[in-house]
Each structure stands twice: as structure tokens, then as C-alpha cells.
Amino acid sequence: MTIKAFIFDLDGTLIDAFPAYEKAFRHTIESTGRTYEKGSLETYYGQMDIEILRPMLKKDKIDTELNHLIEQKRNYYLKIAQTAIKTHPCAAELIRLLKERSIKTAIATSGQRSATEIAIDKLEIRPLLDATITATEVTNGKPHPELFLKASEMINTPPEDCIVIEDSTHGIQAAKRADMKTIAVSTGKTPMRDLKNLKPDYALDSLCAIIPQLDKIINPL
Secondary structure, three states: OOOOEEEEOOEOOOEEOHHHHHHHHHHHHHOOOOOOOOOHHHHHEOEOHHHHHHHHOOOOOOOHHHHHHHHHHHHHHHHHHHHHOEEOOOHHHHHHHHHHOOOEEEEEOOOOHHHHHHHHHHHOOHHHOOEEEOHHHOOOOOOOOHHHHHHHHHOOOOHHHEEEEEOOHHHHHHHHHOOOEEEEEOOOOOOHHHHHOOOOOEEEOOOOOOHHHHHHHHOOO
């Protein structure tokens, strides 16, 4: 079956935003007088802000403080994102190659719309994307499949004709639950062994490693 669309995660996959996110979460948590536990963000990275902050703050439910802190974290991140985030090698090149082959491309990210727009401009890929969906437009974050299923709808491509590129276990789980093919890349904070445990269709160490295999991935035997 020919792959007709590639759906990309953003943070950790196309860009390295982890240092900026960690700085924003640390600043937010420490503003309350609490201690930020180094390494704690890796456990939840790739999920929505509320699903990250709630366990970090040890909150059983959503309350006024949590909502305020989420907004505080987002505002701080936006202040530093333009200069703090870095693009991964071959990110823009891969998307350009896909467009040359008339393959649809979309981004499905657990990040907010405002932060996503900054990253897209940094990557200089806006004209190459057929759709972008963020946590702002969905109810459920990864590992729920909603983000990927909505991306599939937006680009008018059935899930079975889509392949997802992800760097996190939450993302690979979400793609599989959406009945999509998967490419796991160890470009983020998740070790390759953890990604391989989920049995993705492909497991590669970088976006650059996808390019030589692109024809085989699009048209598998």
C-alpha cells in the first residue's frame, strides 16, 4: 500500500525545544516556591501542558492555580522560543522532498498553536504543509489518537494511508491507536530501546536517515 501522507510530531522530532520547555516549566514551578526536580520533564514530555504540570505539582484535579500556572508557563515559553529552539538536521529538506513527490504533509503536535507557529516559521516550511493541528484544537492529548485522526481528516487521507514520524512513546502509541504506520526517530529524549519496544514500522536515529529510505517507505513491497 502506497503512503499518501506523512504526519510529523513537532517538538523533539522536527525541532529541539526541550531546553526552552524545561526552562519555562522550571521557572513556573519555582515561582510557586516549589522545587523543580531535574529530569522530571523527560517523563511527561510530548504530552499536553496540563498533563505535564499536574503530576509535577502533585495535583489530583484541575484548579484555579493550575490553570494560572499553565498560562504563565506558556507566556514565558513564547518569550524565549524564537531564540531558544533549534531545528533538527534534514527537517525542512525531508518535507521538501515529500512535496516534490506529491506526498501530503501535516504537523500534529501536543504544543499550543502560538508556539507551533513560531516553530513553523523557524523551519521555513509553512508553504509546504497541507495542515497543522495542535493541542489548542483538540480535547485529548497523546497517547490518545485524536490529534492524528483529526490531521488525517484535515488532509483528506485515510489513516491506513498515513505514516507518523514521532520521537516519543506517547506519540507512537497515539499513531498506532489511529491505525497509522509509524517511524520512530531517536531525536528527542526517549531512548531508542523504549521506542523499539512499541514495535514501530521503522526505527531510525535521525530524520536524515529517513531520506535514503524514502522510496521504500512510500512504496513498501
